[in-house]
Amino acid sequence: MRDVSVEADGSAKALTGKGALGVIALHAIRLALSPSARPVRSCDGCGWFFIDTSRGRRRRWCSMKTCGNQAKVARFRARDQSAPPPPRPQQVLPHRGGPVPRRGTSRSR
Incomplete structure (x- = not known):
């Protein structure tokens, strides 16, 4: 057969x-x-293979919707957590000239 x-x-x-x-x-x-003009690459996220059809031949993920998005979110979160938060400026009212208390806090009682 x-x-x-x-x-x-x-x-x-x-x-x-x-x-x-x-x-x-x-x-x-x-x-x-x-030998192909379009290189076969391995995805950085899941390990699957794909044909790199990008113009610069620098594609890193099989799909931007899944692996690319997850990698970018992880990179953003790592960068965001390692940096210290920026100082918050205090608001000054023009008629009183003093700082405005934040919500949920009270002055001395």
């Missing part, structure tokens, strides 16, 4: 379920062995 039909031009056509896996394996081998 034949699972795969190979044409004269080298293309393969699956005839059964096992043949479909064989065709996928053949395409993976061709992709790995052929």
Whole structure:
């Protein structure tokens, strides 16, 4: 029983379920062995492989919606927590000239 039909031009056509896996394996081998203008890269987030079609050939994630967003959020949170918070300026009312108490605090009772 034949699972795969190979044409004269080298293309393969699956005839059964096992043949479909064989065709996928053949395409993976061709992709790995052929020099391509579009490099195959590994995602920094999940480890999956993708073809880098970006203009600068510097893509780092398989998808910006998932892995890219998670990496950027993690980087932002790490940077945000390591920096000390900026000092809060005190508001001064022009008619009193003193600082305005913050909400929830009271002056001496």
